[in-house]
Amino acid sequence: MHEYSIVQALVERVEAEAARLGVAAVHRLRVRIGEASGVEIELLQTAYGVFRERTLCENAELSIVPVAARWQCPRCLAEIPRGSILRCPECAVPARLSAGDEIFLDRIEMEVANV
Numbered sequence: 514m515h516e517y518s519i520v521q522a523l524v525e526r527v528e529a530e531a532a533r534l535g536v537a538a539v540h541r542l543r544v545r546i547g548e549a550s551g552v553e554i555e556l557l558q559t560a561y562g563v564f565r566e567r568t569l570c571e572n573a574e575l576s577i578v579p580v581a582a583r584w585q586c587p588r589c590l591a592e593i594p595r596g597s598i599l600r601c602p603e604c605a606v607p608a609r610l611s612a613g614d615e616i617f618l619d620r621i622e623m624e625v626a627n628v
């Protein structure tokens with residue numbers, strides 16, 4: 514399951530970051546998920562709920578910020594509206610995805626020990 518491996522990578526990254534900073538607890542994670550990334554947000558939440566047990570993220574809430582897909586002409590950089598033909602009307606070249614394919618750990622809220 515794709516979402517499960519994403520969650521695994523995510524938690525590993527958070528734990529590495531937490532270890533580096535000497536963090537006692539993680540409170541919240543915020544992740545940006547592009548609608549063209551192929552990630553099912555609901556499945557991601559479910560996978561996270563399973564995976565976070567006995568990790569530093571056990572009590573951390575996962576908040577997901579969906580990012581809309583955006584298309585652009587690679588030649589003249591014109592924005593191609595959603596729902597239209599994904600081709601630049603001026604240059605007649607196929608549009609390129611300019612946003613919305615990301616899976617990005619946006620923010621980690623954590624508690625630093627001994628500060």
Ligand SMILES: [Zn+2]
Pocket residue numbers: 586587588589590591601602603604605
């Ligand atoms: Zn163009």
